[in-house]
Amino acid sequence: MNPVPVSLPFADRAEAGRRLAERVRPFAAADPLVLALPRGGVPVGAELARLLDTDFDVLIVRKIGLPGRPELGVGAVAEDGHVIFDDTALARMRLPRQALAATVEAERRELERRSRVYRGGRAMPRIAGRDVIVVDDGVATGGTARAALRMLRQEKPAQLVLAVPIASPEAVEALRPEADKLIVLGVPDNFRAVGEWYRDFSQLSDGHVTAILSALGGHRQQPETVRGVRIRAGGQAYLEGELTVPAAMRGAVVLVTGTGRDDPRWRAIAAVLRRSGYATLVLDLVTAAERAHRIDGVDASVLGDRLDAAVAWLRRSTDVAERAPGILGYGSAAPAALVTAARHPQDVGAVVAYGGRIDLAEPSLPQVGAPVLVLLEGRDSFIRELGEWARRRMGAETDLKVVSGAEQLLQETQEWRQVAMEAVDWFDRHLEKG
Structure with missing residues (x-):
């Protein structure tokens, strides 16, 4: 958790939710669910859920x-009836439970x-x-x-994130071990109360709470078209x-691989892009016949010829790529993304090349x-040298980053999230200029 400079105070809770949205977006990938702590967290969470759909x-x-x-506060009661006490505070006050x-x-x-009031007979959503x-x-002590x-x-979520606009330094330290990711916009040293x-x-x-839940709760408001x-x-x-x-689209990205487009983590990267407002065209550049005959190492x-055709189809036959789309190429499709960017500079707005030679x-x-971000799988010095050599040959703006542990992309959760976050950041910076 690294707070960034933020203008304070917030106008209201809705504004705080809007400002949280972009920080939270990369972590809302696997069938995401926003849960707000009532009452004050509800307008914050509602705005966040609306923007992230x-x-x-x-x-x-x-x-x-x-x-x-x-x-x-010296403790809290959770919805499942479990009670958690701040035993350190109780000991300091010499107060037994x-x-x-x-x-x-x-x-x-x-x-x-x-x-009963907020949910009626409705059960909690699946976690x-x-x-x-x-x-x-906001969080003052962190007990709740x-x-x-x-x-x-205990319900085994894929990832557990705590997102709050403002928190005390003490609460941040206390809550850091409890969440997989802690997102806080401001941690002022002179914190006294959330309302300030x-x-x-x-x-x-x-x-107020039931009105917001009636308007927004329980389902996504903007279904995707597939x-x-x-x-x-x-x-x-x-x-x-x-x-x-x-439904709310601001650009398009073509995601291409040579190893199979149906891997759930590859699809999850596409989901993160869509939550950032990008339509996604997910393709495998190796044909079904080539896979059936185990043909490897397609030139x-x-x-690149195949990707050319895909980009041309997206731009000419659909209405989702009025601006030049981005390309995210993985493995053997990574060099193909650069081939297409070179051949069709007017049709490619930015490239992320992940893995591959x-x-x-x-x-x-x-x-x-087009601007190119090179994401390396691991810290192999030879592969990095090849990546740096290729960057020097390009006339475009480039950057190179190592995705720690990315050799495990198909096994580990955090690595594909990092790939998704880096890709969203790159496309946000460069496709908006198109």
């Missing part, structure tokens, strides 16, 4: 305050009431296997968020692929005019 619901957790000082029994019972009753983003309007995260962890960092921090009622495609790529070669268009120029595109490199 994710499922949205509430997660009800009640703070346990000291008797007579309810604002001072038993002294809070009445408070715990009262908070349990309030939690049940809110569950297992999903990217779950927990949202609040900790209880929420520990409860969710909002110009409008109006109190919210149950009516269509299978078959593109003739010269002679008897046909490319099978899938074109997916988000980069031949794969991009030096195999040597004859085309001097003609590459």
Whole structure:
């Protein structure tokens, strides 16, 4: 978690949600779900879910305050009934857990009431296997968020993210081990209370929460349009692929591989791009017949011919690529992406070349005019030298980064997420200029 400079205070909770969206977007890939802690986290989470086009619901957790000082949290009750105490704080105050029994019972009753009001008879959404983003309007002590995260962890999410606009330094340190990713826009040293960092921090009622849930909760608002495609790529070669268009679209990216387009992590990278507003055309440049006959090592120029045809089809036969699209090429398709960028400078806006021997595109490199990001699989010095050599041959803006552990792309979760994040950042920087 690395806070970035942020203008404070926030105008209101909705603005805070909008400002969180771009930081959270790369982590909303695997069937994502935004869960807001009511009441204050609901307008933040609703705006975040709307912009990322994710499922949205509430997660009800009640703070346990000291008797007579309810604002001072020393624990929390989660929606599954589990109670978490801040034993360090209790020890400092020499207060046994038993002294809070009445408070715990009262908070349990309030939690049940809110569950009836907010959800009625509706069950909690499925957690297992999903990217779950927990949202609040801010964190002072971290007790409530900790209880929420520990409860969710037991349900085995694919990734557990805590995203808040503002937090105290102490809460950040306490919560860091509880989430796979902690996203905080501001961590001021002079933090005293969450409300001080909002110009409008109006109190919210149950009516506010239920109205937001009725408008947004439970389902995605903007379904994607998906269509299978078959593109003739010269002679008897046909490319099978899938074109997916988000409702809110700001560009297009062609994702090409030579090893099979159906791998779930490759599709997850495409999903991250779509959540960033890019239509995706996912293709395998190696034909079904070549795979059936185990034909390996198709020449980069031949794969470039096929990618040329795919880009031409996308631009001429659809309305999703009025601007020149980006290309993300993986493995043997990485040099093909550079071949196509060199041949058709008006039709390629930016390239991400991931893995593969991009030096195999040597004859085309001097003609590459689109900005190129080279992502290396691991730190092999020979492969890096080849990548740097290829960069020097290009006349375009280039960058080179090592994706740590990326040799394990098909096995490990965090590596493909990093590839997706780097690709989104590169296309955001360069396709918008098209």
